[in-house]
Amino acid sequence: MSGIDLGKKFRALYPKIVLIYVTGHEDAYIDAMRMKADFYVCKPFDREDILKAIDRAQLLSARQFKQTMIRTFGRFDVFVAATLIHFPNAKSKELLALCVDRRGSGVTMEEAIGLLWPDTPYDEKAKRRYRKAIMMLHHTLNMHGIPDIFVSKRGQCYIRPEKILCDYYNYLKNPGEQPPEEYMVLTSETSIVSRWMLASLRPMPSSSISNIFLPCRASPVPRLPAVILLPMPPFWLTKVINLVMVLSSLLFLNIKRAA
Secondary structure, three states, rough: OHHHHHHHHHHOOOOOOOOOOEOOOOOOOOHHHHHHOOOEEEOOOHHHHHHHHHHHHHHHHHOOOOEEEEEEEEEEEEEEEOEEEOOOOOOHHHHHHHHHOOOOOOOOOEHHHHHHHOOOOOHEEEHHHHHHHHHHHHHHHHOOOOOOEEEEEOOEEOOOOOOOEEEHHHHHOOOOOOOOEEEOOOOOOOOOOOOHHOOOOOOOOOOOOOOOOOOOOOOOOOOOOOOOOOOOOOOOHHHHHHHHHHHHHHHHHHHHHHH
16 A cells, blocks of 8 residues: 555545655655645655654644633633633533533533522423523534534533643642632622532632632632532422421421320
């Protein structure tokens, strides 16, 4: 198999691959151009020729693959090729933040509804809200050319950590560094899902429970290595607990009257 034939097979398997040919035959150069090779190095070549080929490959690769950077410390924002993304739907941005915090682990529909809409029962109306947030998130990411960083299927969604750059992920790789005081702040008046952040069990980037997601805090408090809190119970369980408490009170009153 010739280098031209091998390049055609690579191009068929990986359409965005950068192909650079090194040859001393003029006919091979013509064949390489016909198959849309990205660069061509003639023999004999020197160090400068190789450096130019490497620079060309890096430039082409950067143009083909948009770099996605997600900032979690301070205000939560997403950048594509250094350009800030605007999310028309606030809940879609909050859902993305939840997935980023989970670092690739799946978030189920029931869990997302319970955390993003805590006062809403898990019914068809809540499911429609969740599906709308999913749809709007896909739409926003598609508009900016990064549809592959977020996946939703079979009643759950998750982020693909290998597709993004994230300051929080970098912090976890270097835990000795001093973490910032704020994490995933949404606006100056509120912050992203302070309720669901406390339900997770993992190394905490913020200084303490009381300092998580709270903007404009004057002074930090002693740092804790981790936070262990139970997640919010589902809506039906809350109703059952309330009913049991009411029945217990009535039973106690009847016993007291009988005595």
